[in-house]
Amino acid sequence: MDPAEEPPSMLWGLDPIFSAFARLYVRDILEMTESTQVPGIYFYNLHPIYKVDVLGIVVSKRERDDFFCYGVDDGTGVINCLCWKSDLLKKEENPSKSGAEHCDGAQGGFDPVAELKKLKQAQQQRCHLEIGELLRVRGPVKTSRQQREIMASTYYKVNDPVMAVQIAWMTEVPQLYRQCYDKPFKLQPKTxxxxxxxxxxxxxxxxxxxxxxxxxxxxxxxxxxxxxxxxxSSQPQTASADQEPVAGPxxxxxxxxxxxxxxxxxxxxxxxxxxxxxxxxxxxxxEQDKDLLIAIKDIIKEDSKREKYAEKGCHILHILSAVRQRYSLNVSKAALELILKSLVCNSDIISTSDNHYTAF
Missing domain, CATH: 1.10.10.980 (CST, Suppressor of Cdc13 homolog, complex subunit STN1, N-terminal domain)
Structure with missing residues (x-):
């Protein structure tokens, strides 16, 4: 990228993508150009990016004393992810000894030591992946030995037997591209x-x-x-000497x-x-219509108790349909979004995802 095309570094914070984990395709992460102003910052459509969020299949694995290096494939490309081991993974336990301790503790009823050990083992399993398993990793992007990689700040194995997580991911990421990533970062002063x-x-x-x-x-x-x-304008419209006056509004x-x-x-x-x-x-x-605000809040509170919406919350289109049935047919989606934003800011409801809401 030409240095003249880069936005000044002092303006990067005005782009909301800069402070977020960008859900980019691996192909785009590998092709991003690095900033000439600040090493470690990359640009996608003039959006400054330094940390990403990736979901993909582990296709390669290397293990060292302090870290795992997983090759992650999201269908568009493969990128190496450097995942540091926690202290739990560095400690090697004796399986026979731990099993004996667990049996002794089980005879006396609840054994907090054994339960804590189970919890640690579950955590180890989430951080220890094999080829073919699904990995989600977040972290800053680095270039090491002329290769682009992710230095994981958070990573874990995703249990997705019916591919629900992958389908949701493949649905949300294209929307982010259309709404955010594919729109270049431009300042629009009020000139x-x-x-x-x-x-x-x-x-x-x-x-x-x-x-x-x-x-x-x-x-x-x-x-x-x-x-x-x-x-x-209070100035009357005038016509020239050789023209007849033209009637205007x-x-x-x-x-x-x-x-x-x-x-x-x-x-x-x-x-x-x-x-x-x-x-x-x-x-x-x-935003000043208290009756509408109360109606929306009550709808979310009531419907969140239903089994269908208990886990993820009510979708915005469901809320819109309910508001139009119970309150007014003329409430637009834009008006509903303003109210939902206000309710979330006041902690009256919770946004569980981009389009789902639930009540306390």
């Missing part, structure tokens, strides 16, 4: 060319600030119409059209919605 001259963008920001400052829960269009009046028409467009943008973003569509245009501010 005069793309922000100030856009009256609809200014209108939406004026309305958002008004809703936040006044804690507005619902409103009608004529309640906020005057807020946008300064954006309508009046100031009131321009104001109504601008308000209509701004409200449509706010609805698309989920900031506002109409609970009931009628001639009386009443808009509800999503």
């Amino acid at each position: 005069e060319g793309n922000f100030v001259d856009n009256p609809v963008a200014k209108s939406t920001n004026i309305l958002k600030d008004f809703f936040k400052q006044k804690s507005v829960s619902r409103f009608r269009p004529y309640d906020v119409q005057d807020l946008l009046q300064p954006l309508i 009046s100031g009131c028409q321009q104001l109504r059209q601008l308000l209509k467009e701004a409200l449509q943008v706010l609805q698309d973003e989920g900031v506002v919605y109409r609970k009931v569509k009628s001639q009386d245009e009443v808009y509800h501010v999503t």
Whole structure:
């Protein structure tokens, strides 16, 4: 990569991918270019990356006194993963001695020493893999002897007899590529060319600030119409001497059209919605609608107790369907996402995955 193309290192923290374990394909990890500013930092589509999360099959294995070196294949390529041994793996126990101790302890009932030994053995088994087993590994990417490898900070064997984990992984990773990784990291400052001259963008920001400052829960269009009046040019349209005056929209028409467009943008973003569509245009501010918040919270709390959703939680589409059935047909997915984000921030619910939620 040309050094001139790299974003300045002081701006890397603005990219959320920089502080996350990037779930990249092994092929892309091997092909990433290393930064010329800071060694150990790599770039994928201008995203600065230094730690990754990989799931794959062990296809090779080398063991040393202090570490295992596993070759992991995710279907796109093979990368070496350096997995340091814990103190438990370094200690070699005498199987016959441990078995005798366990039998002696079992005669007296519960033996905490034997149970602790079982726990340690289970931990050893999770960290000791053979060829053909499924491994998940997280850690920073390093280049050693001109070969790309992962220095594991966390690794463990994944028990996946029905391939549920692998199917979920193959479903989520392409979504991350579409939504994050394949979109280049670009700063979008609010310049005069793309922000100030856009009256609809200014209108939406004026309305958002008004809703936040006044804690507005619902409103009608004529309640906020005057807020946008300064954006309508008061200069009359003039025609040249040899042309007849051309009739254009009046100031009131321009104001109504601008308000209509701004409200449509706010609805698309989920900031506002109409609970009931009628001639009386009443808009509800999503984050200020306590009834909607309580309804969503109750739905998640009730349905999380059902056996179907007990383990992973309620999917966002299930919650959306339930909200539309029990509260309002006009609640959009964007509006629901704003409420769910607010509930998670307030610790009212838990996000078990990108699209699943459960209650305490």
